[in-house]
Amino acid sequence: MELELRHLKTIRAIAEAGSLTRAATALGLAQPALSAQLRRIERALGGVLFERGRHGVRTTALGELVLERTRIVLPAVSELQREAARFARAQGExxxxxxxxxxxxxxxxxxxxxxxxxxxxxxxxxxxxxxxxxxxxxxxxxxxxxxxxxxxxxxxxxxxxxxxxxxxxxxxxxxxxxxxxxxxxxxxxxxxxxxxxxxxxxxxxxxxxxxxxxxxxxxxxxxxxxxxxxxxxxxxxxxxxxxxxxxxxxxxxxxxxxxxxxxxxxxxxxxxxxxxxxxxxxxxxxxxxxxxxxxxxxxxxxxxxxxxxxxxxxxxxxxxxxxxxxxxxxxxxxxxxxxx
CATH class of the missing domain: 3.40.190.290 (D-Maltodextrin-Binding Protein; domain 2)
Known part of the structure; x- marks a missing residue:
């Protein structure tokens, strides 16, 4: 599986929610579906991103690395989309x-x-x-x-x-x-x-x-x-x-x-x-x-x-x-x- 932007957004959502249950609610998914998606993402990245516990999830060292890159990549892509939209509108003035x-x-x-x-x-x-x-x-x-x-x-x-x-x-x-x-x-x-x-x-x-x-x-x-x-x-x-x-x-x-x-x-x-x-x-x-x-x-x-x-x-x-x-x-x- 190739990593996509939606996978990075999923990782960010889980980290911000601190719980697969809360993250699933925020993303509009069933928890089993989110858990299965997370396992596929972890296999693609080669390691565990979150440690599961009774009180929620906690990022691993690999998870912290991915989150750090996510904080750079997602805003950059959003800004690219905005700039492209502005450029396209300017061309169609x-x-x-x-x-x-x-x-x-x-x-x-x-x-x-x-x-x-x-x-x-x-x-x-x-x-x-x-x-x-x-x-x-x-x-x-x-x-x-x-x-x-x-x-x-x-x-x-x-x-x-x-x-x-x-x-x-x-x-x-x-x-x-x-x-x-x-x-x-x-x-x-x-x-x-x-x-x-x-x-x-x-x-x-x-x-x-x-x-x-x-x-x-x-x-x-x-x-x-x-x-x-x-x-x-x-x-x-x-x-x-x-x-x-x-x-x-x-x-x-x-x-x-x-x-x-x-x-x-x-x-x-x-x-x-x-x-x-x-x-x-x-x-x-x-x-x-x-x-x-x-x-x-x-x-x-x-x-x-x-x-x-x-x-x-x-x-x-x-x-x-x-x-x-x-x-x-x-x-x-x-x-x-x-x-x-």
């Missing part, structure tokens, strides 16, 4: 784009822009609550581009290996039911919401910690936070169960009033990421331009954001894009740099 994004209107708006400017390109999307998951999919070659975000100056995920460009920097606004006592004002002081419950979409960044810190500066500890999907957040706000946190580009919605928070205590950076080895510079530049257009269009459709921007209109000659009208950004974030 213009035919297909796979976009990922956190849940929100910007992903759909980007698809709409690309449909106009690249009608021959097939665009597919994948949405995730996790910025880290999107970064992992970029690194592994399962996505071409990803829309993600970070709170304040937090570095984007996996920045040493991925290229990130800033699309825009937005203030975080608050969603109120139309009948809420604070809905008629032009803006809302965070301290005035001390007695409220809150609704927000989930994520794996630092936004929850930044929000809690902002509340502490305003003199209170936030009550219950409902982390749920956008539609559920909207419903909780509409029925008066909670007030919601949203990006300033949140679209007009019946029953909701969107208002800025006084002093802009929270900011959100929109980012576009990709793996530099898998994309041509002109393609990345084109997708970034469409993403910025999509954000500008979303900002223009928000009356509350338009009023907020008008109060902070930049001096003549300054950049007109909302990102630069709200807060200075880095613009370009090269691999290895953060966004602060």
């Amino acid at each position: 213009g035919e297909r784009l796979r976009l990922g994004g956190t849940h929100g209107p910007l992903l759909g708006a980007l698809v709409d822009r690309l449909a106009d400017t690249a009608p021959g390109t097939t665009v597919t999307t994948c949405a995730s609550w996790s910025e880290r998951e999107l970064a992992e999919m970029l690194t592994e070659g399962r996505l071409d581009f990803a829309l993600a975000g970070t709170c304040g100056s937090t570095p984007p995920p996996d920045s040493p290996r991925l290229a990130w460009e800033e699309i825009a920097v937005d203030p975080v606004f608050v969603m109120l039911a139309d009948g809420h006592r604070l809905a008629r004002g032009r803006e809302v002081d965070l301290a005035a919401l001390a007695g409220e419950e809150w609704a927000c979409v989930p994520g794996d960044g630092c936004f929850a910690d930044c929000f809690t810190a902002a509340c502490a500066r305003a003199g209170f500890t936030p009550r219950r936070m409902y982390e749920t999907d956008t539609a559920s957040c909207v419903h909780l706000v509409q029925v008066g169960r909670a007030v919601g946190l949203c990006r300033a580009t949140f679209p007009p919605t019946p029953g909701l009033t969107i208002r800025p928070l006084t002093g802009t205590p929270l900011m959100w950076r929109h980012l576009l990421g990709w793996h530099p080895a898998g994309q041509r510079p002109d393609t990345a530049a084109a997708v970034l331009a469409r993403a910025r257009e999509a954000h500008a269009g979303a900002a223009a459709r928000s009356d509350s954001y338009a009023r907020w921007l008008a109060q902070r209109r930049p001096v003549p000659g300054a950049a007109a894009h909302p990102a630069h009208a709200t807060a200075p950004g880095t613009g370009s974030i090269s691999p290895g740099q953060g966004v602060g």
Whole structure:
């Protein structure tokens, strides 16, 4: 029998599980089948890899040698597969784009822009609550581009290996039911919401910690936070169960009033990421331009954001894009740099 990659994965699984029973469960095999497979592998390698005992298995000296090589070979083969996938996609540029994004209107708006400017390109999307998951999919070659975000100056995920460009920097606004006592004002002081419950979409960044810190500066500890999907957040706000946190580009919605928070205590950076080895510079530049257009269009459709921007209109000659009208950004974030 010739040794194959699947045999190395089996050895690794047994060593990590410490038991043939647990390894069989992890691999989806019956234990007798795994035991028979291990015996065939050991015959091919010329010796015993694991000592069996009442409390599980332990690697022999030969087993340690094989495991050491396995830790080198398996990651190398995985990286080869990812590089080959990125190279193949780069060669077929213009035919297909796979976009990922956190849940929100910007992903759909980007698809709409690309449909106009690249009608021959097939665009597919994948949405995730996790910025880290999107970064992992970029690194592994399962996505071409990803829309993600970070709170304040937090570095984007996996920045040493991925290229990130800033699309825009937005203030975080608050969603109120139309009948809420604070809905008629032009803006809302965070301290005035001390007695409220809150609704927000989930994520794996630092936004929850930044929000809690902002509340502490305003003199209170936030009550219950409902982390749920956008539609559920909207419903909780509409029925008066909670007030919601949203990006300033949140679209007009019946029953909701969107208002800025006084002093802009929270900011959100929109980012576009990709793996530099898998994309041509002109393609990345084109997708970034469409993403910025999509954000500008979303900002223009928000009356509350338009009023907020008008109060902070930049001096003549300054950049007109909302990102630069709200807060200075880095613009370009090269691999290895953060966004602060």
